[in-house]
Amino acid sequence: MKDFMLEAIRQAKKGLKLGEVPVGAVIVKDNEIISSCHNLKETVGIVTAHAEMLAIQNASEILSNWRLTGCSMYVTLEPCPMCAGAILQCRINKLYIGTFDPTMGACGSVVNILQNRRLNRWVDIQWMYNEQCSEMLEKFFKSRR
Amino acid sequence: MKDFMLEAIRQAKKGLKLGEVPVGAVIVKDNEIISSCHNLKETVGIVTAHAEMLAIQNASEILSNWRLTGCSMYVTLEPCPMCAGAILQCRINKLYIGTFDPTMGACGSVVNILQNRRLNRWVDIQWMYNEQCSEMLEKFFKSRR
Numbered sequence: 001m002k003d004f005m006l007e008a009i010r011q012a013k014k015g016l017k018l019g020e021v022p023v024g025a026v027i028v029k030d031n032e033i034i035s036s037c038h039n040l041k042e043t044v045g046i047v048t049a050h051a052e053m054l055a056i057q058n059a060s061e062i063l064s065n066w067r068l069t070g071c072s073m074y075v076t077l078e079p080c081p082m083c084a085g086a087i088l089q090c091r092i093n094k095l096y097i098g099t100f101d102p103t104m105g106a107c108g109s110v111v112n113i114l115q116n117r118r119l120n121r122w123v124d125i126q127w128m129y130n131e132q133c134s135e136m137l138e139k140f141f142k143s144r145r
Numbered sequence: 146m147k148d149f150m151l152e153a154i155r156q157a158k159k160g161l162k163l164g165e166v167p168v169g170a171v172i173v174k175d176n177e178i179i180s181s182c183h184n185l186k187e188t189v190g191i192v193t194a195h196a197e198m199l200a201i202q203n204a205s206e207i208l209s210n211w212r213l214t215g216c217s218m219y220v221t222l223e224p225c226p227m228c229a230g231a232i233l234q235c236r237i238n239k240l241y242i243g244t245f246d247p248t249m250g251a252c253g254s255v256v257n258i259l260q261n262r263r264l265n266r267w268v269d270i271q272w273m274y275n276e277q278c279s280e281m282l283e284k285f286f287k288s289r290r
Contacts, residue, residue, distance in 0.1 A: 046205040047234040048198055060191040081258045082234060085227025085251070089192040103265060106230070110263050111256065113226045118255050120248060 004028050004074040005098060009132050011038040011051065012076045018043050022136050025051035025075040027059040027068065027092070034071070035059040051075065052083035056090050067091045074098075076133040078105035084113035087123060094124040098133030149173050149219040150243060154277050156183040156196065157221045163188050167281050170196035170220040172204040172213065172237070179216070180204035196220065197228035201235050212236050219243075221278040223250035229258035232268060239269040243278030 004026050011024025015038030027035040037054035041047060052075055060066050068090045076098040079087060084106035087095060095114065097107060106113045107125055114123040149171050156169025160183030172180040182199035186192060197220055205211050213235045221243040224232060229251035232240060240259065242252060251258045252270055259268040 041211060045209060045211050046202050047211045048193065048202055048231055053193055057191050057193055064190060066186060066190050066192045080230055080234065081251075081264070082227050082230025085225055085230055086193055089225070089227060106226075111258070111261065113256070116256065119226070 001096070004033065004072075005076070005096060005128055005130055005133075007033060007036055008074045008076050008098065009130070009136070011036050012133070012136060015039045015051070016136070016140065022140055023051045023075070023077045025055040025073060027055050028072045028074065029059075029063075029068075029070055034062050048082070050080070050083050052079050053086055056086050056092075060090065069093070072096065076130070077101055077137065078107050078109055080104040081106040081111060081113055088114055088119065088121050091121075092123060094126065096126045096128055098128055098130040099137065100127070146241070149178065149217075150221070150241060150273055150275055150278075152178060152181055153219045153221050153243065154275070154281070156181050157278070157281060160184045160196070161281070161285065167285055168196045168220065168222045170200040170218060172200050172216050172218050174204075174208075174213075174216045179207050193227070195225070195228050197224050198231055201231050201237075205235065214238070217241065221275070222246055222282065223252050223254055225249040226251040226256060226258055233259055233264065233266050236266075237268060239271065241271045241273055243273055243275040244282065245272070 008024040012022040016022040020039040023039040035058040040049040072094040078101040153169040157167040161167035165184040168184040180203040185194040217239040223246040
């Protein structure tokens with residue numbers, strides 16, 4: 001489990017090198033990584049190029065199915081409403097989160113898209129509170145000020 | 146204004162012909178359409194291929210900018226959390242909606258991603274309650290039962 005988050009962190013660092021907000025996401029099925037991506041929003045110039053969205057697109061192409069039932073996602077930062085919405089729709093069962101996002105977090109910090117009975121679906125969330133994830137982001141935002 | 150929604154409806158009908166849930170989205174800047182798309186989720190097999198997401202990606206490519214400031218979107222059906230999240234992030238100023246979605250609507254029907262002060266951004270919503278939009282969807286879902 002820790003190894004999958006380490007791969008997500010490796011991805012985030014790759015994004016950092018490109019000047020992106022360092023976020024990495026990994027999708028796992030049957031204990032194997034099937035997709036791992038980092039944020040590419042600034043590089044490609046499209047808001048939909050978040051790590052989680054790219055990882056979902058990639059996994060759907062690999063499985064030839066928009067349903068990612070039985071898959072888990074490991075992500076270094078709490079997903080925003082867009083990404084949480086995509087996670088909900090593609091039927092990912094479980095989400096492991098490295099650190100919380102107090103400004104746009106949609107898995108409990110600001111809103112909760114993944115665990116709202118009115119949306120008729122539910123994704124299990126496991127918070128990992130990984131120090132590397134939070135430190136990497138803090139450092140990035142400090143360097144931007 | 147009505148003409149832009151009519152174009153969104155035309156797009157939705159194109160999607161319908163492909164067996165997609167009929168949803169169309171149009172992005173307008175300076176009173177001109179810069180992007181219009183329909184739902185392609187089943188055709189491409191990826192949940193992120195909703196009409197709104199494709200329209201945003203297309204507009205960002207055209208403007209070479211992830212910020213769609215000064216743009217409006219016309220969409221035949223109330224956006225889901227994923228699409229509402231993307232609309233919020235790309236700085237679309239105003240959203241015109243054809244009909245509401247009582248199951249996944251994220252612009253007031255189930256949740257409201259676009260007008261939540263805690264998310265630190267705000268998108269104006271204008272409901273158009275267009276009969277064509279609701280009838281087209283009702284007919285589609287009846288035919289699927």
